[in-house]
Amino acid sequence: MTSGIHPTAIVEDGAQIGSDVRIGPFCHVGPDVVLGDGVELKSHVAVAGRTRVGARTVVFPFASVGHQAQDLKYRGEAATLRVGSDCIVREGVTLNPGTEGGGLETVIGDRCAFLANSHVGHDSRLGNGVILSNNVMIAGHVTVGDNVIMGGGAAVIQFTRIGDNAFVGGLAGLENDLIPFGMVMGNRARLNGLNLVGLKRHGFAREDIHALRGAYKELFEDAEGTLRQRAEKVAETYSTVALVRRVTDFILAESDRRFCTPPSEG
Template sequence: MTIDPTARIHPSAIVEDGATIGANAKIGPFCTVGPEVTLAEGVELISHVAVAGITSVGARTRIWPFASIGHQPQDLKYAGEPTRLEIGSDCMLREHVTMNPGTVQGGGLTKIGDRCLFMMSTHAGHDCQVGSNVIVANNVPLAGHVTVGDFAVIGGNAAIHQFCRIGHGAMVGGLTGVERDVIPYGSVTGDRAHLAGLNLIGLKRRGLPREEIHALRAAFREIFEAGEGSLDEKAAAAAKAHEGSVLVAEVTAFLLGDSKRGFVTAAQG
């Protein structure tokens, strides 16, 4: 066991031999920390937090009561293999959050980026890959193998189907069931998600150039509102028509890339 002398551990907490606890970490009442867990500098487990498995928690991340972090994946194929969970720096994991490590079949790693907020009772399933600056609101499950891009926002009580991709800067409305991939900067809503437009508020808040936003809006109309051609054909045409636009290139590359689930479109609504 490696415990920095500046770490503070409540007498009722259990830290197993082998764990690594960084400088100024705080482990509150009735927490448990497993033997292969690494808590970086300034991590705080507020109380009643259970961290297990081969799990690393980045600097200054705070975890609220009754969170279950790094325990066995909810996958019947899992047979005790040494898979991992990595959580970035400056995250907030609120009450009853659950996060599972990866599986051998999915690459062996579940990864959460920096500065993410997972609100109450959210779940990151095995082999999820979540970017940085992501907000996941109350009661949202991310099923296994889900990918979420940087700056995405997922509204309360939404649900994300396994193997779906949520693009960079996308917005998923509350109570939305997402069964297919959501384009970067897309805004989806509905009982079963349909594409309602672009996340213009998110684009503007991040201070992206006006000309880039205009190009993306034009490309959106060409891809999703034009009548002729397949999605692939329209995406390729938009990429060519708006060559030089970073945002359009990102969206069209997403559409032309590998998708296991297909894409959310306006027609699905």
């Protein structure tokens, strides 16, 4: 390799390449691409469009990063894809840029891991520390919070929101919003409690987890009133517990979707 770029790789004029970047055999880097310091493209990687890849991100063979959005309404508008630092993009992953209908931008945070053949659709926004297992499919306009984990083969429909620290089980079909710290299973996905393992792994205080469990019971096991009414009541009851307020704020925010609820919820 010469200057970190394999002689069989094609790096088009205009591409901005940071220091200590390694571009392996048979990769293709388009003219509007920016690769941050320490990025590594293993081999047979194609990075196209107005794509920014953050420092130290590693992309494995046959990944397609920044190519035209899979949206039949796309008409060639100048859309972008931003991938954060320290991400892992495994074999066969597809990461699409935005479209005019969604703000022209797809954004992926830092320290995310996309396992083999997973997909992030146009105009989606992913937080930090997100993990997509093999064959996970995220459609366009989806919002994913920090530290979300999705099991193999899970699918998320357009315009869905997934809150921070949530867990989506393998093969789940998610068509409704998932609260922060929630855990869903099944097709179609239903709420199966809180992601207690994730809460403990991320070091949340025992008393805050206990309060969150109480709030969850009031939100999803209390049959009185609508979910929104219950969320308003819980927000008042637990006004000093930041963990609970993250859930109630999520429920009370504007959304195009209903919410994932337990199987017993109507």
